[in-house]
Amino acid sequence: MAGFDKVVASYEEALAGLTDNMTVIAGGFGLCGIPENLISEIKRKGTKGLTLVSNNCGVDDFGLGVLLPNRQIKKIIASYVGENAEFERQMMAGELEVELTPQGTLAEKMRAGGAGIPAFFTATGVGTPVAEGKEVRSFNGRDYILEEALIGDFAIVKAWKADRYGNLIFRKTARNFNPLAATAGKITVVEVEEIVEVGSLDPDQIHTPGIYVDRLIQGTFEKRIEQRTTRPADPHKVKGA
Amino acid sequence: MAGFDKVVASYEEALAGLTDNMTVIAGGFGLCGIPENLISEIKRKGTKGLTLVSNNCGVDDFGLGVLLPNRQIKKIIASYVGENAEFERQMMAGELEVELTPQGTLAEKMRAGGAGIPAFFTATGVGTPVAEGKEVRSFNGRDYILEEALIGDFAIVKAWKADRYGNLIFRKTARNFNPLAATAGKITVVEVEEIVEVGSLDPDQIHTPGIYVDRLIQGTFEKRIEQRTTRPADPHKVKGA
């Protein structure tokens, strides 16, 4: 009896069943809160022809960018891309299909996919290239476009803590798209920094209930920072004081 | 300079500006997590012709039911009603308009209202009386109906704890519709059991960010129970052991 224990033994097992031409929804914003090791595992597996749904596509040597050199990505649905040279080259050469989607619409499309809402209206993108081919309808005198939900064959998610039942807690802005991606995968795979005892998380404080999680693994993370901006240390603070 | 301090001095002030024929969205499920004192204040004010959006309508002498004797409610949009005799009498006599809405659709309508989504498609209610007059559309071979968002002139909400900025935390299943109602009011009024210091709530654990909250007040609550179901005390437990 496995019950609700979602923990798997290896990253290989975590992504078992991921095959060519599938759609993968990934959490993360920039390099913050990305499922680093699950991405590495996709690279290792060499799965090809993937459609990726993610706000960004990483950088040259980190994040989803590592899937570019071996041409594992066929298409990406994202709001902001091109932080790396290989991405730009493939996009310009027509080797990589890019569907630019406003960030809020992208988030809502994931949520809708997970929530059984096939489509919704939004004012975002009305009158812009994003509206091309989409229905426009007026509600209370304002125009809105119809946007459809997104579902992934797999969702890959990074959380902070989890119990073995897959109840998740995220940390600070590493939350971002992760809880939404978690709801929108036919198979949702989550990697976390720490797995804690079932019952030790306050039921009122769980960000993602375990019902959305199929597989869970504990990993170690580099957590690379894109823009390391700082201020000088406060001069009023005396060391050791 | 008031800054972000949302605390008001009295229930009268909390509902200042609520006038006849407005729409009020209320949190709560059954009698659990209802804004008891804000409801009492509406009764005291005697505001009439209200359209109420709430999952239920209380009981004869508690919850929204107290607004029935003086005919303060013109219409209610709810999923389950009639736990009290006066409600049934007014409904049967055509004195009270009732728009039955499936519970999940009601929750989603509130969320949509708060999130700037004017309408969404759902499979809930297809082929039922709920679908009457609504657009039906097929996505991926399944029928869905178009449901429109709800917005209130006022939203009345019950939370557990808040800081003065209006950041809210709910307790157990008293959460229910409250966070959704909070987003969907042009003016959102919240009553809580305890107001804590700004900075004492963990930013990762706030259920409703203060941006949705306009007015905040601390109250005391009866918390009436509708179905007091119990099991015998565990025979293995020895008192005082």
Add this chain to the structure above:
Amino acid sequence: MALSREQIAQRVAQELKDGYYVNLGIGIPTLVANYIPQDIEVMLQSENGLLGMGQFPTIDEIDADLINAGKQTVTMVKGASVFDSAESFAMIRGGHVDLTVLGAFEVDANGNIASYMIPGKLIKGMGGAMDLVAGAENIIVTMTHASKHGVSKLLKNCTLPLTGRGCIKKVLTDLAFMEIKDGKFHLLERAPGVSVEEIIQLTEGELVVNGDIAEMKL
């Protein structure tokens, strides 16, 4: 002999699988919780916003802030989580709940269900029932096969306002366990001591009887 309410619950419980997230409606479905096999774990979802509903509280444990969809005081199991109503129905509508068990007034051979309204008589509302029947892939309806006066509730076409259209595939009554497909009821099992003829007689919708129909094991 027709199954008692407890026996219906007992038979439904056999359909539970280890690791299932389950939503149990009000009435007989609630009783299913008492018959969960010892060797499996299931987690109960309550649509007011709780995953991991436990047993009723002792008097000392009663908490007005912790109720189920039937407004009864309950407890939480280890690993439970609480969420708002939109999230709760995202789970339900999004098909994340593995099994839903609920009652009905009528079910018909096209999988339609009527369970929330009797015009002029009972108009309290659908609560979460419409969302539940629309959202779940896997639904078992529990009901009595016929009225006290012998009028079938398993119909060619529902006569009452529908709760959902074409969404019911399995029905367990006090007399029989049936599957609905291709516009027909298919008899799977009969209650102990109830004859196939009796079931045929009390089923208005077309009933397919294929070979020997086994008795339920309880």
Add this chain to the structure above:
Amino acid sequence: MALSREQIAQRVAQELKDGYYVNLGIGIPTLVANYIPQDIEVMLQSENGLLGMGQFPTIDEIDADLINAGKQTVTMVKGASVFDSAESFAMIRGGHVDLTVLGAFEVDANGNIASYMIPGKLIKGMGGAMDLVAGAENIIVTMTHASKHGVSKLLKNCTLPLTGRGCIKKVLTDLAFMEIKDGKFHLLERAPGVSVEEIIQLTEGELVVNGDIAEMKL
């Protein structure tokens, strides 16, 4: 003389009001945070999921899990809250943010804005900009009035792909503060030492000049 980037930020900051929730875009808008008047409180929203963004961290405070929409490491102020991206854009799309400040390549007299794409050159994406311009009631666009070659960026009609249609009502450039209504730019203030004639010359869209135009106070 044309305003510097800092001066533009300084002038925008005068539009802030006590208790405002504000979203500041990347570039000049980010600088506005440095000029918030001492006697008011504003709270900064960052669309990646943070309300109550604070200053940059000291080296000791750097946290890879705490960044803003520009992917810069930041801190949180007291009373901050964190949420997911759907909730963040629910705030934005739902009109809960009081003021949004963002940059643009072009703005036109109909309130259209182009800010995210130069075909064949810059196609990195719109990020949250389309949601921000569609969601906010109150937007200030900060930009240079004209290109280095003296080509106006305040146009009759935008030439680049739009970020939003008919949503911009206020524009602050290095030369002028303008309101957009009825298909025209209306000059409100001019940068210190910049003449009305200069502004007229560098504004392609129709510019309404009503009476004396005051210089900005910085």
